[in-house]
Amino acid sequence: MTIVKHNAAIDGFNQWTLNGEAFSMQTMKSLYTLHQGRRYRLKFRNASDDIHPLHLHRHRFELTRVAGKPTSGVIKDVVMLGGFQELEVDFVADNPGMTLFHCHQQLHMDFGFMALFRYA
Numbered sequence: 001m002t003i004v005k006h007n008a009a010i011d012g013f014n015q016w017t018l019n020g021e022a023f024s025m026q027t028m029k030s031l032y033t034l035h036q037g038r039r040y041r042l043k044f045r046n047a048s049d050d051i052h053p054l055h056l057h058r059h060r061f062e063l064t065r066v067a068g069k070p071t072s073g074v075i076k077d078v079v080m081l082g083g084f085q086e087l088e089v090d091f092v093a094d095n096p097g098m099t100l101f102h103c104h105q106q107l108h109m110d111f112g113f114m115a116l117f118r119y120a
C-alpha cells in the first residue's frame, strides 16, 4: 500500500491516497476483500514525510519488517510508520465484519487516509 500526500489538493488541505485511492465518505466503498481464516500481509510504503499511526480495527497484527529489518513476535493494532519508511505486518482475518483501516491523525483520516476491508 503506497501512501501519497497531495499537497493542498482539497480547498488548501492535503489529500491522502492509498494506492491512488482517497477514501470517500459518500460511497463508503470497500477496497479489499478478506476471507475468514486466511493470513494476510500488508506492505506499506510511506511516500510522504509525515509520520502515520496506522490502525487496523477489530484485528491484531504482527510486525514482520520495519524499515527493511525483519522482525517477529510483536503484536499490535497500531503502529507508527515513519516518514518515507516501509513496514510490513501480518494479520489473520479472524473477526468477520466491516473493518476500517486508517491513519490515526484526524486530519489525515478526514482527507482520504482510510480503507475499508470487508469479508467475502
Ligand SMILES: [Cu+2]
Pocket (backbone or CB within 6 Å): 050, 051, 052, 053, 103, 104, 105, 108, 109, 113
Ligand atoms: Cu497519517
